[in-house]
Amino acid sequence: MPPVFNEKCTACFKCVEICPCDVLREGDGKPEVAYPEECWHCGSCMMDCPADAVRLELPIWMRPVTKRVK
């Protein structure tokens, strides 16, 4: 469940500070998703990460349905 933190994370915890839904907490060396069901997938953690260490992994049922045109 989102967000996912990669090896670039410096444990600055900016994401924990600003998460609008309050789903993140300081973990051991990197942020932890304490309330995964309450993630709004707003992307604030990605936007404000100074190390480009966060990606969002959408649950299958939230992924847009598309059709390849070109």
Add this chain to the structure above:
Amino acid sequence: MAAINAADHGAKVAIMEKSHTERSGAAGTGNDHFWFYDPEIHAGRGWTIPDMVRDISFDGEYGKTKEGLMDQGLLEIVAEGTKEAVDNLESWGVKFRYNEIYPWNLQYDAPEGEKRYRIVPQFQSEWDTLNYDGRDIKKRLTEQCLKRGVEIYNRVSGTGLLTSEGRVVGATGVHMRTGEFHVFEAKAVIMATGMDQTRLFRAQSGNWFNSQSPPYITGDGEAMALRAGAEVFILQAGKTRNAGFQYFRNLSRSSGTATTCYPAGRFVNSEGETVIRHPAVREPLRKCRENVEQSIREGKTPFYLDWTDATEEEIRYAEWSYGNEGLCWVILEIIKDLGLDFRRDAFELELEPTGRLTGGFLALFIDTDCRTSVPGLYACSPVQFAGEVAAPTYVVLGWRSGKKAAEYAMEAAESPLDEGQVKSEAARVTASLKEEEGHPWQEVNTELNNIMEEYKGYVAGWSLPGEKAEISRTGLENCIAQLEKLKEYKMRAGDPHELVRCNEVINLIDIGIMMVKAALEPEQYEGGFWFLGRLVEGEPEFRKTPIVIKYPSKEEA
């Protein structure tokens, strides 16, 4: 904006913020559009502020859907304040003017060498909406607050208003991570808690946290004001008349179907036939529903948002808009991760069922000085109907409420807090944390949704669109009985975070009870679908007849 201007008028200001001021609310991850009036641009085009207000609330394509039921007095104040708001935001580092202006922007004369606004049409008859770099607008506002010495209490969720002899003298809150109970002594309080009571009704997506509006905007401020006796505005549930689109399929985000994809997007049916050329306002969705409905009749569904015929320049502009609109920057990142591209892929849209029952909402009722009916309590959001032009309303009324509240505070007498009131509030809002047994907040919230879904049917009717059904008094009375019983269930919070979620649900139940009781007022119902009422000794009292604020149409004027 309220805090900044209150500080500029000499007040000592503290902000209680449940989230974090840098990224909170619907504009937390940005805003790319701003309804505005600039006399230097619009007066020369024969467009006045009354024209603008009449258009959005009465005469224009969008206004016709509102049937005049918007507060034109407030809207006029909002329109008048937009230029000053833009100038202020610009001086604080929000970029509004550009060297590059495109064919799809309003072309207007500007002094040589001066950068120009990117003006686009939106829901109005005139070009009066700015596109701008609004992604970090909340950060810029936070910086200005800190520069003025405003104390910011992030993660403190407002719980109650403290009153003395009928006026507001303070407020309380609880910290979402520590559980600490906060007490603020204040001569004036401004509610700026945002539109919607997001988890009052069942989520359209089926999941509370897959929503366009922030899932943590749960009417806390409105419930606080309601319990303090403030008069509130209630919009009853309604019914959509036509088929249309709301979001990308599965993903309830802003602007899959709104104007953020202007000028690149068009809506196509399953055969690739264009149903709507692009989702800008000159071709509003409502006007093009015949095309949508014809495709449905012919079985040419689903529908898609398709940018693939757009030029690279148009796509880059639309992507820039996405990058600045709330919840949309992340869409660009998500589709990149999923290997998708607006240049090659069409995105399926969620089709809204005809006659879908929509929920209502409750807001504070204010006068043109942003005063509520309780002395010392001011509000800028949510307030009656003016929220239809959300961003400028909150910016302009925020600014105005800050000034008015500061002026009031300078004159108001000192009033000591009632210790008994503080203790009683502390016990009430921390109760769930102390319970050894109780229901999780999700269980109670789910049942609240079930009851409110029933209410929607009883008040808006189960019949087909266009057929008026009588309200079911028995059904509504059953809803009230169920809501009151629901309020008696104990909830248990495992930590302070869950405690705040429990308190949100209690606030939502209080709002639900008020909303359903309003629906039982036949005089109000016959007059339309909005109500003014307040709690008197715990029971609602409604104005005998609804107040209808109707601005005259241009012909009548």
